[in-house]
Amino acid sequence: MTFLFASGNLALDLVGTLNERRTTRVEHLHDGADVARWLVEAGVLDTAPTAGPDALTEALALREALFAVVEALLDQPGAPLPGAALDVVNAAADQPLPVATLRPDRSVARSGGWRAGLAAVARDGLALAEPGDAVLKWCADPACTHPFLDRSRGHRRRWCEMAGCGDRAKAAAYRARRRATA
Template identity: 50%
Template sequence: MSFEFVAGNLALDFVATVAERRTTAVERIPTPSDLAQWLADAGVVDAPPAVGAESYARAIALRELIWALLTTDDSRPLPADAVEALNAGAAGPAPTAALSPDRSVATTADLDACLTAIARAAVDVFRPANRVRLTWCEGTDCTRAFLDASRAHNRRWCGMAGCGDRAKAAAYRARRRARASR
């Protein structure tokens, strides 16, 4: 399975492993081995870590916790128990990068350290500098959040390869129909 990393933040990409949450809710990491591969593909570690059923369930619980925090109405405070759980997750050990004499660098971690990296990235989303850049994709069924790093801060879609292409194609078809009806 191939994964997309277009959010500009590890935690936002992790939350996006469930696509179209409000309609089809497509699970992109349905098994522990898919989660392990996602962690390697995301660059958290160089090789997929061991993931068992219990640790997979903890990872999914973290993902859903982050989703709940992201979707909390901005006019309300974040739930204290959810904030406490995220902060506890962010306080764990982090992946370890080690330099070798041949100048190569290897990053290793167990699943707990990988989840710590994701929790820390989630906390980072709420920093004021990132919170103002947090944007939701305008794709019809998309439920993906991303950090808008565009110069004009006007990015509309999570990625051009999917949502952006579909939106532009739909706009083109609408213009053609409008011209044809004149």
Template identity: 50%
Template sequence: MFVSGNLALDLAGTLKWRRDTPEELLSEPGDLDSWLVDAGVLDAPPRADDDDLLMARRLREATYTLVTARLDRRVLPPDALALANEFAAIPPTRPVLTPDGLRRSGPVAAAFSDVARSLLTLLADPDAPIKECAKPSCTRLYLDRSRGARRTWCGMQECGSQAKMAAYRARRR
């Protein structure tokens, strides 16, 4: 699930296969809780509610809109940019050093702020190696930090292995 190399891009990836049959990974508030913990944004599930889920989806769509606009060399849509800036203005999560290590805590809105700040930092970097998966039906976005910037797929577990198997079968015919 976390193959993008950037927190905001990973959030954008919670709606998979946008072009064909979309697969929603944030179906209920508990999914958002799990995602925030698994992504490392918060250390404990925040107990998100339906409003939080709606806000996460709004931030996700703004992220996807902004990044694809950048990939297409279009002007960043003002509404999506305003929403990202609005989320980034919220106070971020609070890091706390404990005897067990660094912990991150805060309300769900603070977690959204961290995601939005990640997005703004990414968009502000003109050299950020952002790509979209080469599999036609996949809409995952990722940072290509591979040697020579030759990464083609969002990840090997789904798209990469499927593409390699298809190429292998084509060669065997």
């Protein structure tokens, strides 16, 4: 199983580890090893840390808190953000970050434990309140619950990723046009 990294933000990518949240709920984090693998695939850490049940519990709590914050940002503009979710995100962001080390070949090594990795994700989540030139959006696929940052010119991006939700939507539109002309 591979993870989806199409949102433009680590926190949003973590939120995306639970697909189809409002329907079939497809979970991608089943244990601490999945959390460690996600942190490596996301580029937060270079090597998978040792991660047990606590890592899964804290990652899922952070994911759900980030989802609550994103939901409030998108669906309740101007309203206060949910306090309990902010407590979880802020506590995770308060942890030490992964250690970055410059190598002789000019690459950067990132090391640390799973809590450091989650701290980096939480800090990316803090940036969502002020996304700058990007627009925070929900995927236009009704079954998908992936939020993403739209950095496209004109902010016309509609899907979390073209290879999945976008392709399905375009194929469905094509089939509907074909049926209408037949």
